[in-house]
Amino acid sequence: MDAASSAQPAPVTPMPVVVLISGSGSNLQALIDGQARGELPIRLCAVISNRAKVRGLERARAAGISCAVLNHREFPDRDAFDQALQRLIDSFAPQLVVLAGFMRILTPALVRHYQGRxxxxxxxxxxxxxxxxxxERALAAGETEHGATVHFVTEELDGGPAILQARVPVLTGDDAETLATRVLxxxxxxxxxxxxxxxxxxxxLDEHGQVRLDDQLLPEPLCLDEPAAASGSDYPL
Structure with missing residues (x-):
């Protein structure tokens, strides 16, 4: 056997990721567990919260991830907070920034800085x-299905290009809490x-602001129906 045939594939370098949270961090926990199982080629290098003493920070510390708190109330305005937030995020040199229940509207300058990541x-x-x-709004409108969407962030609130959705049927007797639990x-x-x-x-995200998966244009988001996803893990609030 020659050297070429016996060579092992080059190891994949985990992508450094920073996660922003404001609360319980159940989606953060899903990422932590995916990383721990070797399913995600990422390195969660930091979790940043605008609120202290939230469960998401406890989850991060338990996983040995660096944590930081940047209280938005300590800044005179949104621009000043986002400038400080950008400096903090960049100090960890991430290739991807993930918003996981981060309850702040980001300024256009911050969004442009991380465009496509x-x-x-x-x-x-x-x-x-x-x-x-x-x-509550879906129930009030009489929707028969509801769900969640992962999207790239743009300057338009919740208006960036959608990538993947999960559809959940609205059941008879659902209230906001039961529906939220199944969506989560x-x-x-x-x-x-x-x-x-x-x-x-x-x-x-390509140069035209369109989503590409395996270099194929996604004119609309991919969609996962709840029955196909029924085996998913549950991360309590």
Whole structure:
């Protein structure tokens, strides 16, 4: 056997990722577990929260991930906070920034700085119900299905190009809490999947602001129905 035939594949260098949170961090936990199982070619190098004493920080510390708190209330305005946030994120030199329940509207300058490497997950089937209280609004509108969307972040609130969605049927007797619980379970499936695509070089935002997966244009998001995702892990609030 010659040297060429016996050579081993070059190891994949894990992509450095920073995650921004404001609360419980259940989607963060899905990423932590995916990394630990070797399913995600990433290195979670930091978790940043704008709120202290949230469970997401406890999850990060338990996994040995660096944590930082940047309280938005200590800054005079949104621009000043985002400038400090950008400096903090950049100090970890990430190739991807993941918003996982980060309850702040980002300034255009910050979004442009991370264009094409900034992901968010939103609890609705975008473009329906951007913003807050999505489950209540879906129920009030009499929707028969609801869900979650992973998308690239742009300057338009919850308006960036969608990548992957999970559809969840609205059941008779659902309230906002029961519907939110089922949607969240699917978030824990689709967010790691999109991160895996990005970190492995399969997913990108092209120069025209369009999503490409395996270099194929995605004119609309891929979609996962709840029954196909029923085996997903549950990360309690």
């Amino acid at each position: 900034l992901l968010n997950i939103h609890p609705s089937l975008l473009p329906k119900y951007p913003g807050l209280h999505t489950h 379970r699917q978030e824990h499936i689709i967010y790691p999947q999109v991160v895996q695509w990005f970190a492995s070089g399969r997913l990108r």
